[in-house]
Amino acid sequence: MKKLKTVFLDESTVDRNDLDFSKLNELPLDIDHHEYTSNEQLLTRIKQAHVIISNKVMLDASVLAQVPNLKLICIAATGTNNVDLEYALENNIAVCNVRNYAAASVVQNVFALILSLTTRLTEHSEAVIKGEWQAQDSFSLLNYPYNELAGKKLGIVGYGNLGKAVEKVAEAFGMTVLLSARDYSSDESSKVSDNEPNVSSVLSNSAHARVPFSELLEQADILSLHCPLTERNQQFINSSVLERMPPHALLINTARGGLIDEVSLAQALLSKKIAGAGLDVLSSE
Numbered sequence: 001m002k003k004l005k006t007v008f009l010d011e012s013t014v015d016r017n018d019l020d021f022s023k024l025n026e027l028p029l030d031i032d033h034h035e036y037t038s039n040e041q042l043l044t045r046i047k048q049a050h051v052i053i054s055n056k057v058m059l060d061a062s063v064l065a066q067v068p069n070l071k072l073i074c075i076a077a078t079g080t081n082n083v084d085l086e087y088a089l090e091n092n093i094a095v096c097n098v099r100n101y102a103a104a105s106v107v108q109n110v111f112a113l114i115l116s117l118t119t120r121l122t123e124h125s126e127a128v129i130k131g132e133w134q135a136q137d138s139f140s141l142l143n144y145p146y147n148e149l150a151g152k153k154l155g156i157v158g159y160g161n162l163g164k165a166v167e168k169v170a171e172a173f174g175m176t177v178l179l180s181a182r183d184y185s186s187d188e189s190s191k192v193s194d195n196e197p198n199v200s201s202v203l204s205n206s207a208h209a210r211v212p213f214s215e216l217l218e219q220a221d222i223l224s225l226h227c228p229l230t231e232r233n234q235q236f237i238n239s240s241v242l243e244r245m246p247p248h249a250l251l252i253n254t255a256r257g258g259l260i261d262e263v264s265l266a267q268a269l270l271s272k273k274i275a276g277a278g279l280d281v282l283s284s285e
């Protein structure tokens with residue numbers, strides 16, 4: 001059997017020499033493994049490929065049009081926004097991704113960001129390093145008051161696997177959970193993602209009914225994003241949305257950087273329209 005020419009473009013984004021690729025290498029594939037692929041290297045590496053495995057490398061129409069043998073793109077993550085899905089569909093190129101993985105890690109990260117902001121962890125740590133705490137006569141530094149999560153309202157946008165997992169932990173902290181209705185985007189097709197069940201499933205699996213996004217903005221003490229990035233919801237967290245959030249509110253994004261208008265967010269933080277933001281994704285990384 002002739003082996004399919006396969007290229008793994010960016011193994012270093014998923015592996016720190018702790019993954020076992022033996023099962024992958026046993027497949028009838030002729031695999032080229034690359035730790036990282038630059039834009040300049042991309043076309044040379046994939047030109048003869050039947051299969052591309054990628055995590056973060058951008059594969060737009062102009063690139064894919066130059067790979068005549070391509071049959072399959074495997075995304076080593078959940079998000080597929082780095083692939084031109086429309087071009088792939090029109091040219092019979094299958095695209096698959098990894099779903100329902102790393103939920104525990106993402107949830108930990110969400111609450112690491114929330115706790116860091118609400119407990120003013122960075123400020124307290126820096127105060128100790130600078131000797132500010134030790135210099136207090138009472139050995140009590142009250143410059144950075146922090147808030148308890150119990151009783152706070154957490155607004156969740158995107159109620160798939162990750163949104164549900166965040167909901168459970170929020171309840172353990174004694175928080176009230178608000179689930180956004182699917183009206184945060186102006187386009188109906190983008191309101192229901194592959195990572196979200198249908199409405200009847202949501203209502204049967206959660207004790208929390210969905211509320212309109214506009215109401216959620218005004219009520220939530222913390223807004224956490226867990227929706228996929230689509231063409232229709234790019235930068236839906238914009239200046240008008242940020243202005244509707246309470247001044248004490250926090251914004252958490254562990255989904256996709258492109259969901260936020262980052263210039264508007266920076267301005268909102270500098271002008272203290274919202275109290276803080278915890279991000280582990282940016283539109284350009």
